[in-house]
Amino acid sequence: MDRSRSLRVLGIEGTAWAASAAVFETSDPTRRTDDERVEIYTDAYEPDSGGIHPREAAEHMHEAIPEVVAQARETAREWAGEYDGRDRQPIDAVAFSRGPGLGPCLRIVATAARATAQRFDVPLVGVNHMVAHLEIGRHRSGFDSPVCLNASGANAHVLGYRNGRYRVLGETMDTGVGNAIDKFTRHLGWSHPGGPKVEERAKDGEFVDLPYVVKGMDFSFSGIMSAAKQAVDNGEAVEDVCFGLQEHVFAMLTEVSERALSLTGSGQLVLGGGVAQNDRLREMLESMCEQRGADFYAPEARFLRDNAGMIAVLGAKMFEADDTLPIEESRIDSNFRPDQVPVTWREDEDWTADGDSVRVGKDDRADGGGHAGDALQGAEATVTFEDGLVTKRRNPRTYRHETLDDRLRRERTRLEARLTSQARREGVPTPVIEDVDPENGVLVYQRVGEADLRDDLTEARVRDVGRHLATIHDAGFVHGDPTTRNVRVGREASETRSSKTTDNAATAERTYLIDFGLGYFTDDAEDYAMDLHVFDQSLTGTADDAEPLLAAAREAYRAESSDPETVLERLREIEGRGRYQ
Template identity: 80%
Template sequence: MTCSRLRVLAIEGTAWAASAAVFETTDPTERTDDERVDIFTDAYAPDSGGIHPREAAEHMHEAIPKVVAQARETAETWAAEHDEQTQNPVDAVAFSRGPGLGPCLRIVATAARATAQRFDVPLVGVNHMVAHLEIGRHRSGFESPVCLNASGANAHILGFRNGRYRVLGETMDTGVGNAIDKFTRHLGWSHPGGPKVEQRAKEGDFLDLPYVVKGMDFSFSGIMSAAKQAVDDDEPVEDVCFALQEHIFAMLTEVSERALSLTGSGQLVLGGGVAQNARLRGMLESMCAQRGAEFYAPEPRFLRDNAGMIAVLGAKMYDAGDTLPIAESQIDSNFRPDQVPVTWREREAWTATGDNVRAGDALQGAEATVTFEDGIVTKRRLPREYRHEILDARLRRTRTRLEARLTSQARRAGVPTPVLRDVDPDEGMLVFEKVGEADLRDRLTEASVRDVAGHLATIHDAGFVHGDPTTRNVRVDGDRTYLIDFGLGYFTDDPEDYAMDLHVFDQSLTGTADDPESLIAAARESYERASADPESVLDSLAEIEGRGRYQ
């Protein structure tokens, strides 16, 4: 369906931004020198507090016709420039089908249907979050990046495998922008709160706040409560704002690095409105530079909610024949990115551009450099340049101690782990015997996955969690599997904590396996057999799985 010049009009309106755009290109599959995008946006700004759905819908109702008219006029002007003798200045109309506020989405969908019928062209329904990812991939030229989406209602790590964008990690409570807005509403500041926090943080100093990372998932509720309490306890607002940014953005950067390590990708793109924050971009850029990965963040007009990204992805989908009949163009306010069949890309697995390996026998993992010599593994948690030095020192020391203690504790419980030879928490160094021939990521079988699930049941019954049981943190040697890297583990008797271990393992299988469903089912069956209390853990797991954005 590829044509010599493709022009798509797009409409966006998932929450606060009534936006329309026109995208024109000669090749929708890649960025070209002659492509162009014009974006017209009328943003809703509440008088106080956060976004009010009814007010947002009223704004959308008034603003969408205006921005669509502007985009339509631009499309007609561009068509005239090329002397196109046609009644259709556009080849397709794309719109944000979800996720978002239902009343706003319905207004956008109605406008899109009317515009498509007016020009008698196909309709394309775009997932708003996938568009955030694709605009970064398109404009960077990256082949197979990991994507961090950091927006108001969302925060998640995405990667492409086997025809879909997989959620490798996400917030377990609220989106990053919404979390910051909850803090600023406590202070009586108007929406949006992010830019105000960024500005006040420039004058602040460090405070300790909660830091919650579980594998590649994370939580903001604890840090928000602590930040509000710190203000109520008369800590300087500037210091609290500074600490909020240092902790929240370090969490997002850390899980991004874990995703790069898990997948072997050497490319990261950033999307979402919170991505306009200079400190977040700086942290991600620093992390990527330290591990030798490439980083790209689109210009601000493509980061905040905008119809330009909808138009670019809409062109790719149209070119692939992925269009919607009017009768099937219902909106989906709970439209998750992993529900979208990615028709415009080949079903390739990961392109391991980085593959975590450096020179010689050194390997770069997700926060440590590992070297091998004569059957001995030396692991060094080197300082992460993106993190504040006080926070970084605390995490490196705490995680090194926990890894040493829990590795030995698991071994005593009967789980295969490497023998610990030496530990230096202040230097973030551990020395182990070398175990296994390969990571589980490269030796995925039902038998090995069953073993891992059984090992997790054993340590849970012993009263602690692994914390990060991904397919990179299991070593395989023949029919024997070893758990390694307990740095995110801790002692607990809470079934929800045990369930989180299983959730992290499931996500890593989804991101690295060709047939994750059968492997996840095998792991679940094995855990049920091996655990002393599987029912409470699996009930908690079902509840955790329902917390993901737009479940």
Template identity: 75%
Template sequence: MRVLGIEGTAWAASAALFDADDDSVFIDSDPYQPDSGGIHPREAAEHMADAVPGVVESVLAHASETSDSGAPEIDAVAFSRGPGLGPCLRIVATAARSLAQTLDVPLVGVNHMVAHLEIGRHQSGFDSPVCLNASGANAHLLGYHNGRYRVLGETMDTGVGNAIDKFTRHVGWTHPGGPKVEQAAKDGEYLDLPYVVKGMDFSFSGIMSAAKQAYDDGEEVEDICCGLQETVFGMLTEVAERALSLTGTDELVLGGGVGQNARLREMLAEMCEARGADFYAPEPRFLRDNAGMIAVLGAKMYDAGDTLPVADSSVDPNYRPDQVPVTWRGDDES
């Protein structure tokens, strides 16, 4: 079975082919890079309109080259239905609908955050992990219960990557800020910043205001970056540990672009080791936004008969993971 996935919730115009027969994933992505500031929804949508045809063509060409018949041999087209920026989602959905109709194959609507989780579950072979999604626009813990991925805890304000990017914009660094903070933190000394965890939820707005204030007060930017990482990732590690403890699960997977940060992975791995849990972080190309994870979950959904009539395929910018009936696990009693 071969599924073509299309992703375009924010910055990555991406298409992929997942071949379930040999478990291979071919991805072609074309990122939007703002000239200044953060992601501008209109510019991002213009980027999607320009870039999606190219990445889809490249994946179709790959599909033809790797099939016996020389035709693409696609069984279904999957796309990110949300959450994400509405103008971007609509362009990607339009592309997916027209491609599915042209190829005369079913359409599959994928929740982008569930895809961040499922790529880790698929690659790790874990049965029923807790997932920490640490991405640009989101930060939450997911755990499976009664046929849905439940949100066990989440940010009470911005996503974790967006919070970091707000600080780096204040400092004058170009988008994305996360990799620059990671680099600068290596030369910094820990600086104390507010740590806000409330039960299973957490907040980044106070720490970001304090980090900006520290910069304006003349603190070394490397020290602020070090303090930011230790504090924000410490908060995420604490709630991830609490989620493991409360659910009794001994498997943790990481999802989302901030998961590319080596210090975050190190803290999570240490916590898991200390409590005898297994930890899995996908390789970077599957952590940041990518169509590979959309194609992989799309294939599981297609296999379960979870396809979407074109008439019902509207996008949802606020699509939460717990709105998705999990049709593809076949164990909805746990």
């Protein structure tokens, strides 16, 4: 095709509740603004009661898709006649949401897309719905390589790009954030969707303490939803429970987003998904990014809820990259994972490094080691270095409610000190704790290693981590956040100021576990498997070739653990859940 002229793509979306069609034109901005170049037509399914009923949603999709597609086609014809003459085809390609979503709805959309593509004799493009949420944020913001938080009804996960694919850095362990909130509101007898109603009632509420579950960059909503239902049943004011629910759920999403920024070194965050319309969630994310010096962007509402505009925009990029589908290969995939999508439309760049552990100090290197006078802003703490010691301060996080933030800072500081010392007693290399002040969230410990594992990823190092995790699991506790940023590598210091250290002469290469703040004591194999899952995700997100490293970690864990098969079987179950589908 002639790349110099405008390109028009018709997009069709229908993964669940929104029957939507759109036309997107890559015209000269002097002739049509970016806002004007995306025209979206949506007919939303609204259940009479409860949540989405798949059969009713499919019936609605069957009735509504022809009408919205016809409207989008007419707009495409008008634009074609306005700029290119009536003899020009109104569209150059048809893009459709191939998954993930409800199978009956997806099949209706795919049928409409095939028919439209055949009618105009144009190529077909199959778009991953979740990647489209990410890409519309990247497209509208102009960011190079952001981390993306997707917060929608059926999904909740953190994504980032590396080596030709979007990697899942963290995800829900049970249900999507919107669906979780809807389960709570159905308990109250409220109609779908529940999110806006919770947001409105929360405006008059006060804080209620609820469960807060973050494991690395993964998170869980089932416990907090059960507790919220119970709180209402026990007489707590609905407004207060709604307020507490938002403060906990959105703080969890914001925390894992900050961890993803820290892990990847990206200084850019984009938000996607229908729940992203919530003002409190956006406020939290914006506050977090401001505090750590990162850039934040959330598209306008029409691009946050399920919509065909994002399908058309990504479809145009894929079409220009010759990433199209033959009709016979255009079957839908209701479990279509975003990390299964080859990203053909982007250059193969890695993370941007402008947000890498934001440094406050005179030295500007991003090696994570630190020099005297430096201060590094990690995921949730500021770290300073002086005379072989590290001072870690869990400063208040401005995005979290003060009551919740105080509790988490105290608990995590105590746990980090206790579990760091416990792991050392079990023979796992960790820093020596010199001082701890839980009330102010301060730890002082020996400086260990020369770099993060992220900067020295070898099979030997990864095997060390596998053995270390097996050791602490056998001792009855988990690390909680064993990412490649929370492992330090290098020679053991030959000297130390620590009065508690007796081994001052060792010079062997060591692999240290640090930052046990999310750890806890447990005898549940599921918890041990989650530790391994978090480590696997961080390897996938930071290694150029993760497969040999994953195999090495598994091999070492199996050799060291007293009951590896039980834990690894649980790990396989976790990996197979497809939790954000």
